[in-house]
Amino acid sequence: AAGVIQSPRHLIKEKRETATLKCYPIPRHDTVYWYQQGPGQDPQFLISFYEKMQSDKGSIPDRFSAQQFSDYHSELNMSSLELGDSALYFCASSLSPGANYGYTFGSGTRLTVV
């Protein structure tokens, strides 16, 4: 069965650089969520999209932006990277907004800022 695909799996960037993370949801899933998980931390909600529109916003820094495209894939753009941005970034998708339908998570992108 198709799963949520994230790319790249690993990314190393220097401070002040820019990074772009990509997420391809399960086919026919119209909602995408982004989470950040620091070392030893619980996942923190960043932002979500439903039908290509931003549906909710969590603790996402102003240096980060995201969008969902016409094919429902999503990209998380991170600028002026800081050491503290080093984390696992997960994308999840669902059939419609909310936990009531269950989320499917991708394997994540591990971002290391040096």
Next chain:
Amino acid sequence: LAKTTQPISMDSYEGQEVNITCSHNNIATNDYITWYQQFPSQGPRFIIQGYKTKVTNEVASLFIPADRKSSTLSLPRVSLSDTAVYYCLVGDMSGGYQKVTFGTGTKLQVIP
């Protein structure tokens, strides 16, 4: 906000049944309760979801009392491979769209 509270950690021996309880006093009428399992450096994986009473699937059971202010995930006969962090999530209706907030999960350590 529907906030959840779980024990930070639990230990269990192989072959035992494990019950992890989650409190969610502010659960909304339309909210469902969903449990996820997460292994290190992997994305959380859906285990089970329920609204009330009892739900059972091939890997777990979920017990929800009538007031829905708590729920219990039951894992029968755990094995070493069940060592993971378990998260209880409740749908959050704030802002008109649901978002799901992870609380502090329960780190389950299965001992041989």
